[in-house]
Amino acid sequence: MPHKTRHYNRTTTHHLHKRSPFATSSRSIANERHPTRNEDSMIIDELGGLFAVFDGVGGSAAAEIASQTAANSTRESWKRILTTDRNRRKIYTFLEDCNKRDLCPILEKLILDADEEVRTNGADRAGTDDLATTVALAAFCRTPNSNEYTMTYAHVGDSRVYLLRGEDHLKRLTHDDGLLTKLVENQIVNEYHAFRIDQAMRADQLSEVEYSYFRLRGGITQALGGPIPPTIHTDKANIRPGDRILLCTDGIHDNLTDEEIEDILRNSPRQSAGRILVERARRRSHEDRNQTIRSKPDDMSAIVMTCRF
Numbered sequence: 066m067p068h069k070t071r072h073y074n075r076t077t078t079h080h081l082h083k084r085s086p087f088a089t090s091s092r093s094i095a096n097e098r099h100p101t102r103n104e105d106s107m108i109i110d111e112l113g114g115l116f117a118v119f120d121g122v123g124g125s126a127a128a129e130i131a132s133q134t135a136a137n138s139t140r141e142s143w144k145r146i147l148t149t150d151r152n153r154r155k156i157y158t159f160l161e162d163c164n165k166r167d168l169c170p171i172l173e174k175l176i177l178d179a180d181e182e183v184r185t186n187g188a189d190r191a192g193t194d195d196l197a198t199t200v201a202l203a204a205f206c207r208t209p210n211s212n213e214y215t216m217t218y219a220h221v222g223d224s225r226v227y228l229l230r231g232e233d234h235l236k237r238l239t240h241d242d243g244l245l246t247k248l249v250e251n252q253i254v255n256e257y258h259a260f261r262i263d264q265a266m267r268a269d270q271l272s273e274v275e276y277s278y279f280r281l282r283g284g285i286t287q288a289l290g291g292p293i294p295p296t297i298h299t300d301k302a303n304i305r306p307g308d309r310i311l312l313c314t315d316g317i318h319d320n321l322t323d324e325e326i327e328d329i330l331r332n333s334p335r336q337s338a339g340r341i342l343v344e345r346a347r348r349r350s351h352e353d354r355n356q357t358i359r360s361k362p363d364d365m366s367a368i369v370m371t372c373r374f
Contacts, residue, residue, distance in 0.1 A: 114159025134187035160206035183290035235327035314367035
């Protein structure tokens with residue numbers, strides 16, 4: 066299993082395009098151990114309705130190139146799809162009617178094309194074929210005759226998509242391509258057990274075996290740019306006014322528990338939720354391991370979309 070060691074400095078904050086039905090807050094910072102090299106990349110295309118995070122694998126310049134290459138490929142492919150949908154007119158806005166296109170196979174192709182781009186042009190640029198990146202991606206279209214939207218999402222690796230709705234608990238929509246998921250699939254632990262391990266704050270909450278699983282949970286089983294094409298996970302969710310969606314790299318969810326993420330999403334202003342998530346994760350990464358086993362320096366990226374009323 067490849068392990069990701071990543072890295073902070075570059076910061077970005079994106080503001081709402083007036084035509085967008087989503088208020089967006091985001092931030093990305095490089096690992097303080099490599100402050101000039103951010104191995105995370107993001108797509109925030111409010112007009113086109115596409116959002117994504119990418120996390121380069123390996124802790125090197127090649128990791129940065131992998132995530133940038135995948136992001137650029139995905140962004141350009143999505144623009145081509147939307148402009149083609151407009152019968153070659155130069156109109157670029159997200160899909161107005163979900164019934165016109167099935168976005169699951171479209172997102173699959175976006176990711177497969179990005180995977181190919183990483184393995185070819187990315188490898189040429191990096192001077193090595195040892196480069197890879199995760200992805201978590203969400204695209205939106207309108208649900209006809211309603212004020213709701215359909216979010217189609219896809220992921221490879223351990224970057225995540227979360228949904229927070231009303232008073233409901235935070236819902237994790239993706240399952241990491243990692244050790245804990247494999248343990249559940251092989252019936253070594255159940256989902257509740259895996260979740261408890263993943264959310265641990267202190268070593269004394271876990272048995273010796275569980276702690277070994279916790280320490281290895283960052284190992285991923287697939288990524289873009291690997292020797293074989295990835296298995297891409299896709300699904301859909303209805304999005305209602307007031308809903309908040311989070312896309313994040315593991316620098317966020319390794320440092321913060323889901324409960325902490327939920328609290329920040331629920332109580333932060335929509336224009337600053339992404340920044341606050343990153344700042345809290347960065348603060349946690351500075352804590353001594355005697356305080357918490359979650360502390361981990363890393364690149365950290367978060368995009369929070371709030372569906373407007």
